[in-house]
Amino acid sequence: MAQITLKNLAHSYDPTPRSEADYALKEMDHIWEDGGAYALLGASGCGKSTLLNIISGLLRPSHGRVLFGETDVTDAPTAARNIAQVFQFPVVYDTMTVRENLAFPLRNRKMDPGYIKARVDQIAAMIGLEAELSRKARGLTADAKQKISLGRGMVREDVNAILFDEPLTVIDPHMKFELRTQLKSLHREFGHTMIYVTHDQTEALTFADKVVVMHDGRVVQMGTPEELFERPAHSFVGYFIGSPGMNFFEAEIAGAHAIVNGVEVPLGATHGPVPGRTRIGIRPEFCVLDRAGGLPFQIRRIEDVGRHRIIRGEVMGTEVNITVPEGTEIAADATRILFAPEKINVYADDWRVAPLGEEM
Amino acid sequence: MDKTLNNKAWFLVAPVLVLVAFSAVVPLMTVVNYSVQDTFGNNQFFWAGLDWFDQMLHSERMWAALGRQAIFSAIILAIEVPLGIFVALNMPKKGFWASVCLVLMALPLLIPFNVVGTIWQIFGRVDIGLLGYALAKLGIGYNYTANAFDAWVTVVVMDVWHWTSLVALLAYAGLQSIPEAYYQAAKIDQASRWSVFRYIELPKMQGVLLIAVLLRFMDSFMIYTEPFVLTGGGPGNSTTFLSIDLVKMAIGQFDLGPAAAFSLMYFLVILAISWVFYTVMVNLDKAEGK
Structure with a gap:
């Protein structure tokens, strides 16, 4: 586990950006404290997912550096960063059983089979899929599949951070609340750094200790829900947080x-x-x-x-x-x-x- | 609820029935007609019962052709399916080169079958063909008109050249439908390249591969034009596949009765094997869903 530092980070999908408008992420300096529960909040297309993919190494930033602790990981591949990430739409390995799905990240890292079994059982209990463990993943509902995705994200204990990219979009409203509560308790239990991308302010405010609001490729404010409410640093935060x-x-x-x-x-x-x-x-x-x-x-x-x-x-x-x-x-x-x-x-x-x- | 009875709607189906009758039922029944009678011309027919079927079932010639046919289909499936998948995996996913690849891949599929046969017929000739001539100059004794093994190699390579694109294009379509998040998740999970193929790409391609295997099986099992143009079924009978043999029997020897019986059995064999293929693969799919 480590603090994640973004130094002069910027990204453009255009190989030859001419103006600031060509940047999906404008230059920023940002520090994610070790063990924090962050929500990354912003409207669709503001650069949230881009930022997340840069942290996890799926995307190499066109400018700036990414540091884990003191180590520069800008050029390190995803595998070397030891990051877990859960995506917006369920990603399951269809031909595997639920158990194999959950065990997959651990098996790939050559963990001890006894440990894998215990850990998978623990995670299955947490996401409520114990009864389906030996079923094939492909026959399950979208809800259950997304729970598997969440489970795969949380199965590794030694990760530097867990990134959630709008993970509850496809989940039923009542399940959303339940899963969010579980994520929160998981955070308290293991103390992983968690970054949770969402465009739903309720989700952000209930999940996170610190909310990071992004607008138009910039981090416009980071603060506690209270700070965002009382002293919005940018008019966008004022509009976006609070209803109305x-x-x-x-x-x-x-x-x-x-x-x-x-x-x-x-x-x-x-x-x-x-x-x-x-x-x-x-x-x-x-x-x-x-x-x-x-x-x-x-x-x-x-x-x-x-x-x-x-x-x-x-x-x-x-x-x-x-x-x-x-x-x-x-x-x-x-x-x-x-x-x-x-x-x-x-x-x-x-x-x-x-x-x-x-x-x- | 009372249903309104209105049988007039059946008339609307009539054109289709007529079309199917003329395109499928009538020709098929003609074949059935020939298969149970004997004729010496002048439209004189004599009832033969199931004699022709019996004769064909005990014909060494037919069994030999069926054997060659089965080996041929097995070989080309074993080459074209893996090769097609391999090509699809290595094609660029988007951009200019993706389009170039697609067009190049589609080209062999657009060439008329007898032209394909002719291309390879000339290509392989020792005297003027690029391939045959080059091999001869390299000191490799190659002659598809005289050597059965060379003939087989040429026929197989020709089919691979002609049809691997089809498998590749279908597999490519399957690959293109996989969302990027799957590959990203696999990276996060530290999956190996093999795991990505085994657990993401292959399952997602399963549907199109089923179609590819079925199409390639049926087409290869009925292959006629290309080997006929290339080798004429020779040397000897070495590349005489079922269709070639059938045409020899029906048009060359004018044995219409046996040829008709042969045709029907041929048709049933293809139907049966395709059905088994399909059922097995669909059931596998269902069993996995449990």
């Missing part, structure tokens, strides 16, 4: 105030001069309706989503959402919106600007 996403307003920043369409909005902290296109972002959870003060708000519709309600509306042409607890009265004359000042984040050209005095 963050509200943004074009604003001018003047010290401890922002000016939105001529109305002064108090901020929780003081900002120095902010260059570029400036906006403020506020989560729907931190907005409240009011009768006076704040910005004018027009309600469009109200959605009941169980534990809370979402009020959808407009502030001077900008779409805005407000989340209120279940059962909250919504007064007919509540035509203004107020923001919790300390929950407002300031953005310049999509990147968050830290207020004066905040530690980075």
Whole structure:
């Protein structure tokens, strides 16, 4: 096991990239701590899988280095990296039994047969396939096949990291929850570094200690779920995390105030001069309706989503959402919106600007 | 639920029935007709019962041809299937060269059978053929018109040249359908090249290989034109396969009765072997699914 370091890493599928747009991964420096449970979150096509394949060695990065601990493995083949990877769609060896499938990575590494048997039984119990162990894999359902894939990924105890590339896409919703819980307990038990690629924020937030958000070939933020929620480093994180996403307003920043369409909005902290296109972002959870003060708000519709309600509306042409607890009265004359000042984040050209005095 | 009875729809099937009757049933029944009668021309027929079948079953000539035929099919299957798979495995998967390979591979399949025979007939000639002449210059005594072994080698090589592409193209199609993730997973699992072939590629190619084996078996078992043009069945009877013998009997000797009986048995043998092949392979497939 080892810490995985990506140094000035970038990748282009184009052999002669001309502009930044030709890069699937823009240059990045990133460290995956040993034993961490990471979720790699981002929209489809943002470079998540590319990054994963670079770590596992299925793809050689066009620029930069990959280090495992102190060892440079940029040019090392997959086999030498001792990495396990689970793919989006089930990969099983059709003609083998479930048992042979699970034992395959161990057999290829010439492990002791007694150990293999014990380990396979243990994994089979974990993924709930004990009863099917001697069946051929080809007759099984997609669910069961993907469980075999997961099992093969977890069967080796000595791996440097286990990479999951949207592994639960084909699994039933209730099984998803169960398997995710098992992955989590597996992580606690063995302490493998795990990187879990997904575009589902619930999956990411429940699985990981640290969530890495990617956007357009870049890592835009790494943090705990709480940090991503409270202080999104990039407007994409604001949109992508949370349901509904963050509200943004074009604003001018003047010290401890922002000016939105001529109305002064108090901020929780003081900002120095902010260059570029400036906006403020506020989560729907931190907005409240009011009768006076704040910005004018027009309600469009109200959605009941169980534990809370979402009020959808407009502030001077900008779409805005407000989340209120279940059962909250919504007064007919509540035509203004107020923001919790300390929950407002300031953005310049999509990147968050830290207020004066905040530690980075 | 009450079904609406409307038998008019049967009329719509009629064209197909007529077509099949003329293309298959009528010719086949003609053969059956000949196989149970004797004729001396003038459209005079005499009932012969199963005599011709009996005669053919006890004909050494037919058994010898069947033996040669079986050996020929076995040899070409044993060469073309593994070779075709090997070629497919080594073809580029995409890009310009993949297209070039595909076109080159398809070329032999597009050449008319008698042209293939003629090409090899000339190619192998000791006096003017590139192959025959070169071998002679190298001091290798090769003459497919005089030596039975040389004739066999030439016929087999010709068939391999002509038909391996078919197996290769089918296997290639099978290989192309394997998602990249399988190869990636195999790398992660540290599978050897052999394991990748044995546990990923071969199982995924099974379906197309079944078709390839069946096609190659049936075609090779009925082969006529190429060896007929190349060797005419000689030297002696050494490359006289079933079809060649059948044509000699029917058109050369005008023994229509025995030839018809022979044809029917030939047809049944191919049908039976193909059925056994298919059943065995499909059952293997099912048994593995358990």
